[in-house]
Amino acid sequence: MKKLLITAAALAVTAGSAMAQDVVRMGTEGAYPPWNFINDAGEVDGFERELGDELCARAELTCEWVTNDWDSIIPNLVSGNYDTIIAGMSITDERDEVIDFTQEYTPPDPSAYLALSEDVDVEGGVVAAQTNTIQAAFVAEQGWTLVEFPTPEETIAAVRNGEADAVLADKSYLAAAAGENDDLFLLEREEMIGGGVGMGLRESDTELREKFDAAIQSMKDDGTLNELITKWEVASTF
């Protein structure tokens, strides 16, 4: 009888911990349309919101959305404030040393430049990029003049007010901005940098990574991922 009780208690404990793990906190930036942004109702919205909700449904997880500043998005994942990063983060070797990535959910795409005129010389000019992005690293590597900003919005504002000659960022983000403003142009020149975009997880969270990997794979297989990518115009399709 006593043994039975202990077993029951042990079961209850494991069930409890299994349940506790089933709420997955999804960390995003909320400032990078069309990937992720805060909509009028004040909720996280965009390509990654829809993708994340679908992945959680397929992996049978309960997910909750949290926003975090881009600059501290990796440290806060590692210290356990949320369980995944789903914020248009390109898979790079440097990041892979600190965290793990799922397989990519958008293929590698070129980064583009946005400027006030179409004939800007980026190599001789000042290029704006968001801090801690592959684009900022790229500009710094080329030895060009780089100005960094904490949010994507500010990089475009810097071009508008003349602080920078061009912004280097993901093409989908810049295309959304250029489509809306007649005074901003995408340059013809593009840079092939970085890998595809994936979800970031703690290196110790192998089980969760495998679940999301499987869910992404199933969305790739049945074509729903491509539909989502086309719907939000975030990248080329697989």
Added chain:
Amino acid sequence: MFGFCEDPSTLSNLPWMACYLTTGKQFLFYGSFLTVLALIFITAPVALIFGFGGAMAARSPILPLRWFGKIYVAMVRGVPDIVYFMFFVIALDQGLEWIRHQIKCPDWDAPIRQGNDFIVCAQAKLPLSTSPQVWHEVYNFSLAVFTFGIVFGAFAANVLYGAMRAVPRAQMETAEAYGMTPRQSFWRILVPQMWMYALPGLSNLWMILIKATPLLFLLGVEDIVYWARELGGSANPRFTAYPHPDWRLWYFIGLLVFYLAFTRVSEIVLARITRRLSHGQGTLGGVRQGKAA
């Protein structure tokens, strides 16, 4: 919010503005004002208590306690706020989780530090990852209050320490002559008189505290500056029913007005307190009041 907000693109200026200013996103902005005010009004007394404790420790006759007080003041004052906020908060959070981990999961055998990761069992997470987002926010807010309290407490400790020494020695001698114990003379003579000397320093701290609230965002609390930047940024019609160009200037002017109004009100209140405290004191202000009466 209003019935006519169904299709904002058809609205003219005024109703459009009314709808725009009452979207859910805007309400998060208004809510953040309350967060900031709550932070200031909770932090100020907490900092004062830490400061008082620090000042008492720094002038304690017991050597280790005195060391503690002086080290506290010197360390916090010497480290830049931003470094302190980054480091201390994460360390505090992990420390709490580590303690809970030791208590709640004694037979957990995996290491807590795995490379860069800090892993505690799910029951030791603070707050539990199952708890609603509200609790995460409350927790972050409390961490913020505590951290602000410690930082501003160190400065307040120094101000109070100086103020305690500024009370005329003759007052304390008189208290001793009346046969008061050190404890009695401290609470009855020194403390009531020192506020006059502490007030200019404390009012400076109060003003700095009001302006330091944007540091909140480092702690994961979305404050008014964050929202002003987020809402003011140009809004693309693809992603919102209320497109607008870059309005950050207007939002920041709003913040400017808020901060100026708040500091102005604070100045008026502080001036009143100064007048009250100088009453019957041997300071310039107190003597002038005495003559006028």
